[in-house]
Amino acid sequence: MNLQNKNILLIISGGIAAYKSLDMIRELKRSGAHVQTILTKAGAEFITPLSVSALSGDKCYIDLWDLTDETEMGHITLARKPDLIVIAPATANIMAKMAHGIADDLASTCLLATDKPIMIAPAMNPHMWNNPATQDNIQTLQKRGLSIIDPDHGEMACGETGQGRMAEFSKILNHIDQFFNNDKLLRGYKALVTAGPTYEPIDPVRFIGNRSSGKQGYAIAQSLSDAGADVTLISGPTHLPPPQGMNVVSIEMAKDMMQAVEQSIPTDIAVCAAAVADYGVQKHASKQKKKNGDLDIQLSDNPDILHTIATHKTRPQIVVGFAAETDNVIANARTKLQSKHCDLIIANAVGGDINPVFGSDNTSVTFITDNDEVSHDNISKSDVAQLLVSHIIRAMNVKAEDKVA
Ligand code: C5P
Numbered sequence: 001m002n003l004q005n006k007n008i009l010l011i012i013s014g015g016i017a018a019y020k021s022l023d024m025i026r027e028l029k030r031s032g033a034h035v036q037t038i039l040t041k042a043g044a045e046f047i048t049p050l051s052v053s054a055l056s057g058d059k060c061y062i063d064l065w066d067l068t069d070e071t072e073m074g075h076i077t078l079a080r081k082p083d084l085i086v087i088a089p090a091t092a093n094i095m096a097k098m099a100h101g102i103a104d105d106l107a108s109t110c111l112l113a114t115d116k117p118i119m120i121a122p123a124m125n126p127h128m129w130n131n132p133a134t135q136d137n138i139q140t141l142q143k144r145g146l147s148i149i150d151p152d153h154g155e156m157a158c159g160e161t162g163q164g165r166m167a168e169f170s171k172i173l174n175h176i177d178q179f180f181n182n183d184k185l186l187r188g189y190k191a192l193v194t195a196g197p198t199y200e201p202i203d204p205v206r207f208i209g210n211r212s213s214g215k216q217g218y219a220i221a222q223s224l225s226d227a228g229a230d231v232t233l234i235s236g237p238t239h240l241p242p243p244q245g246m247n248v249v250s251i252e253m254a255k256d257m258m259q260a261v262e263q264s265i266p267t268d269i270a271v272c273a274a275a276v277a278d279y280g281v282q283k284h285a286s287k288q289k290k291k292n293g294d295l296d297i298q299l300s301d302n303p304d305i306l307h308t309i310a311t312h313k314t315r316p317q318i319v320v321g322f323a324a325e326t327d328n329v330i331a332n333a334r335t336k337l338q339s340k341h342c343d344l345i346i347a348n349a350v351g352g353d354i355n356p357v358f359g360s361d362n363t364s365v366t367f368i369t370d371n372d373e374v375s376h377d378n379i380s381k382s383d384v385a386q387l388l389v390s391h392i393i394r395a396m397n398v399k400a401e402d403k404v405a
Pocket of ligand 1: 194254272273274275276277278302303304305306307320321322323324336
């Protein structure tokens with residue numbers, strides 16, 4: 001990670017996770033960043049300003065009414081100087097203040113006064129995280145373009161279990177690295193993502209479908225778009241809100257997905273995350289089938305979209321597939337890598353009670369290429385998406401200097 005000459009303002013608010021921020025300061029400094037810090041009053045109950053300033057090598061700011069700071073530095077200067085503001089840990093309180101424009105201490109005043117990008121790593125009790133007030137505030141902040149690093153699942157300091165633990169600092173550093181080093185590297189590139197299930201109608205009421213939620217494909221489309229790519233997301237029916245800033249095409253049947261894909265190529269990047277039904281109903285009934293009526297449903301092969309793209313005369317530079325397997329996960333995925341002619345297969349085991357994958361926010365995956373295999377256990381789907389984007393950038397050998405202006 002190279003953060004030479006980057007100015008980062010780290011705001012540490014009141015949570016037990018504040019101690020992790022000390023390691024983070026050390027790592028940011030090691031990467032060459034200049035780190036300034038604000039510790040809220042509640043944050044100072046968990047760690048001391050002395051340890052923060054000893055690690056950052058700079059004063060740790062606490063009080064809005066410290067007149068020396070106002071003449072020497074001022075909260076406006078503090079808000080304007082950084083290239084990035086990171087709030088870690090971010091309490092429900094500081095996010096609520098930001099969402100509503102409250103400025104009653106140095107941290108919240110800086111956040112209101114700044115025009116710089118803000119990254120938030122929330123940490124709180126799972127009930128506080130799931131409270132509609134917190135979720136509404138997060139949505140408001142996301143709509144304003146702030147980036148949220150979702151908290152992890154696990155046991156909390158308070159003894160409860162759920163989502164709310166601040167993301168591991170390595171993950172936060174990864175986000176910071178992406179922000180500075182991967183940011184918009186895919187500008188000028190076209191990307192195509194398939195996501196969600198397909199529905200193959202039997203009659204006007206029934207269909208053959210599957211359990212895919214679309215979460216993984218949507219997260220990938222978002223990460224590609226965040227990296228600057230011009231994304232077309234071709235999605236089967238899901239309950240997810242359509243992501244902003246990209247072209248979203250909604251389909252139901254595999255053959256419609258194939259058609260939409262064909263209309264979107266040529267493209268530079270193709271990621272097939274959809275769970276496409278292998279078979280469609282040959283001739284679906286125009287009227288609802290009755291209980292004692294015709295039970296005979298003729299199936300026919302659906303097009304293999306991934307294979308079609310990967311062997312197309314205008315093949316994208318990189319083609320990525322998924323392999324959701326119930327057994328012999330790696331071996332089956334490796335066979336698929338070859339038979340489908342793709343560059344990378346992301347394999348995951350499905351069907352277990354412990355890790356249902358479908359619909360869940362977390363998964364365990366293995367990235368499989370011709371000569372490599374890298375596993376990531378119990379990782380969020382948005383982190384899989386980020387890792388995939390980093391992989392794509394490396395595989396396509398995209399460099400900052402090649403960036404299309
Ligand atoms: O053959 P299987 O369904 O196991 O392969 C999974 C991979 O192939 C996924 O990437 C999926 O999106 C893609 N696929 C496809 N079209 C199909 C079937 C699978 O694009 N008809």
